[in-house]
Amino acid sequence: MDAHLHLRKGQILKEVAPYSAGVFGAGVIMPNTDPAILDAKSMLSYEKVVERATRGSGFKPLMTIEIREGTTPSMVRIAHEWGAIAGKIYLPDVTHNSEGGVANIMSLFAIFEEMQKLDMVLCLHSEVSGKSVYGLERKTLFLPTLVKITDWFPNLRVVLEHITTKDAVDTVAGLSNRVAATITLHHLYLTNNDVADGKIQPHNFCMPIPKHFRDREALQRASISGNPKFFFGSDSAPHTTATKECALGCAGVYSAPVAIPGVATQFENLVVSDDIRRGVEDFAGNFARKFYNLPEETRRITLRRVPWTVPQIFNSRFIPFLAGKELPWQVVA
Ligand code: DOR
Ligand code: ZN
Numbered sequence: 001m002d003a004h005l006h007l008r009k010g011q012i013l014k015e016v017a018p019y020s021a022g023v024f025g026a027g028v029i030m031p032n033t034d035p036a037i038l039d040a041k042s043m044l045s046y047e048k049v050v051e052r053a054t055r056g057s058g059f060k061p062l063m064t065i066e067i068r069e070g071t072t073p074s075m076v077r078i079a080h081e082w083g084a085i086a087g088k089i090y091l092p093d094v095t096h097n098s099e100g101g102v103a104n105i106m107s108l109f110a111i112f113e114e115m116q117k118l119d120m121v122l123c124l125h126s127e128v129s130g131k132s133v134y135g136l137e138r139k140t141l142f143l144p145t146l147v148k149i150t151d152w153f154p155n156l157r158v159v160l161e162h163i164t165t166k167d168a169v170d171t172v173a174g175l176s177n178r179v180a181a182t183i184t185l186h187h188l189y190l191t192n193n194d195v196a197d198g199k200i201q202p203h204n205f206c207m208p209i210p211k212h213f214r215d216r217e218a219l220q221r222a223s224i225s226g227n228p229k230f231f232f233g234s235d236s237a238p239h240t241t242a243t244k245e246c247a248l249g250c251a252g253v254y255s256a257p258v259a260i261p262g263v264a265t266q267f268e269n270l271v272v273s274d275d276i277r278r279g280v281e282d283f284a285g286n287f288a289r290k291f292y293n294l295p296e297e298t299r300r301i302t303l304r305r306v307p308w309t310v311p312q313i314f315n316s317r318f319i320p321f322l323a324g325k326e327l328p329w330q331v332v333a
Helices: 010-021 040-053 073-081 105-118 135-152 166-174 185-189 213-224 256-270 273-291
Strands: 002-005 026-029 060-062 064-066 086-089 121-124 158-160 179-183 230-232
Touching: 002 230, 002 256, 010 040, 010 256, 040 060, 040 064, 040 073, 064 073, 073 105, 086 105, 105 121, 105 135, 121 135, 135 158, 135 166, 158 166, 166 179, 166 213, 179 213, 179 273, 185 213, 185 256, 213 230, 213 256, 213 273, 230 273, 256 273
Parallel strands: 002 026, 026 060, 064 086, 086 121, 121 158, 158 179, 179 230
Antiparallel strands: none
């Protein structure tokens, strides 16, 4: 299961969805589409188009709505009744299509109360916004807000999305079992040197920005720790080459086609060989299913230790993460 996935809409959805549906049994579908998914009605029509784009694969889209300052408890309740698994919060301007994000998270008291009552998961982009806030500290500065929310709503299930720092790992590990975190493939591989150092690498540019070596190491350790609070969410975020390779390029790493071989390669570097398959199954599936109260995965894929070179480009316009690199693992069926 991919616990954090951007599939977009329209033609891009049709092009990228098969790569996720081919290897994952389910995905938590992010609502920052254009326009965003803000209520049950738009969620249901989005679910239909995602189902159409993944038909025949057995992939289950797990739908979400975006929570904004205009969201009401009844909108949340109706979305939940219609199958929303989670509500997602962005702060303003922290990433792609987040202009309408929530400026004052603590104004959402009634929403959190309703979500806690419904046992609906709260997904937090979890970066403080504002031009005066130093970019690489945005994640860390959000942590006190997380702690406050979990103090006030101890039964609310919260996912801190795409964590990038050691202090986020430590904070999540120290909170109750109702608080978990997703870790992306790219944050297991990258530091901010891989984004801009001598030359700029637009296809590694994403939000939150990858951080220090010590942060990357903390994420790698969390991913292999066997602690079910830490699970895989690719944050696979397709943008075309035209919108990546330009001034004001979009944030996002397109990792869906390399997700599982990429995780297996990381595990190979970090754990003894007997534990690789089991580790990948837990980190990239079982732990998220447990947290989201979903049934166990029944679909199986075959991961072989046969070298595979990641294609340079997909559909002539999406450059994947690790493009052109040889990985020791591949998905063969
Ligand atoms: O880099 C990112 N791109 N981070 C996000 O959180 C959103 C994503 C996107 O939708 O492109
Ligand atoms: Zn995302």
